[in-house]
Amino acid sequence: MNATRFDRFARILATDQTRRGAARLLAGGLVAGLLTRRATEPVSALQLDGSNGWAICGEDQLIANLWTETVHCGACFHSCWEELASPSGELVIPVCEHGVCKPRA
Numbered sequence: 854m855n856a857t858r859f860d861r862f863a864r865i866l867a868t869d870q871t872r873r874g875a876a877r878l879l880a881g882g883l884v885a886g887l888l889t890r891r892a893t894e895p896v897s898a899l900q901l902d903g904s905n906g907w908a909i910c911g912e913d914q915l916i917a918n919l920w921t922e923t924v925h926c927g928a929c930f931h932s933c934w935e936e937l938a939s940p941s942g943e944l945v946i947p948v949c950e951h952g953v954c955k956p957r958a
Contacts, residue, residue, distance in 0.1 A: 906918050906952075911930070933948070937956055
């Protein structure tokens with residue numbers, strides 16, 4: 854936080870709040886708390902078995918979309934770039950559509 858932003862923040866805290874402002878601050882805190890709680894649910898609460906396209910890959914537990922990511926197309930670490938590589942060296946730009954590697958049209 855830079856000095857200007859800190860000064861502005863300190864001024865806001867130093868001024869008296871109206872009831873409406875205090876209620877707005879309380880409501881904002883409640884909403885932020887609820888959003889934070891939802892965002893911190895364990896990964897296991899999400900469906901990451903590949904059935905909806907999402908999976909956990911590798912020892913680093915990388916979350917990947919197996920339906921759209923060209924480096925995890927259809928399976929963890931299955932690269933469309935390698936699958937569609939041209940022996941002649943021609944550049945083929947791949948896309949992953951529902952887990953199938955295809956050349957970009």
